Amino acid sequence: MNTPEENELLQSLLRRYEVEQFYNAEAEMLDSRRFDAWLDLLADDIRYWMPLASNQEAGNWAAEYSVEGKDLNWFDEGKFELEQRVKQIQTGLHWAEEPVSRTTHMFSNLQVDNGDDGTIRTSCRFLVYRNRTEVETDFYVGKRRDHLRRDPLRRDPLRQRSGGGLKIVRREVLLDQNVLLSKNLTTFF
Template sequence: MSQSTSLNAICAFLYREARYLDERQWEQWLELYAPDVEYWMPAWDDDDQITEDPQREISLMYYANRDGLEDRVFRIKTERSSASMPEPRTSHMIANVEVLDEQGDVVEVRYNFHTLSHRYKITDQFFGTVLATLRKVEGGFVIARKKIVLKNDYIRQVIDVYHV
């Protein structure tokens, strides 16, 4: 990690993303993503391995760019998503943040997450690992790629962006 990129700055960025989700600040959340972002949550196959190709294998979520995320947020905000009504109350926790690599303006990061989601008087939890590619931009970072490995994939509801 270079002198110019501190772990504190990376953690602050990741915590801000989590806060935007918890506070349902959708527009600010979207601004953290590059237009060409790949946002992917692979599924687990029958051999207990995560899928490797979102184009040919099942994924729990896949958006090839920010347009897909923007559409998802539009549906949530305009109540056109029955899976999100009412919106859950969430609490995101992030831990074990590691910088895996840094090349120029790109930083590869790995971290664990644990999200509590409360809806219909029931609290669910989601946990796993995120592999993210952060791109340095003026004033901070944007997320250029986000791969979310959900460890508790036997869930009783639709998984959505606010769960991770």
């Protein structure tokens, strides 16, 4: 018999394992260019946000990132817009991604918690490496915070059930750059 504390720990390990597996699968989809499969991981009401980062005086760090829903942001959109981005790549005529980039999505420093709205809250560091055409190379490094939700219609691969799989409801991508050092943001984070 486990103690209640041990059971709680097991539950949190299981939850963390599930999220890790979810992110591994997601990275695999993006890096193997299965963008439609990736879109299926996003809830229909997803908010996908990447703010601009500015240099601020000590004590004014709350103003470091541009404001979602109000200011300019690198991304501040929902599923419809992300679908258009995928469609554009799939035309084969989107010259910024044709020939398509080679990407490797990595994440680490994962923390997983339960949100009070029934979502799972995660925080991690990401490193996205991109190489395209011959020598064009970019590194995107930063912090990512997600809200994940169990979806009754999405398969749960861990428990091998037809429902209860995870979907991304909210993604905040904090890129550690002020002046963007790459010429575009044609990849997903």
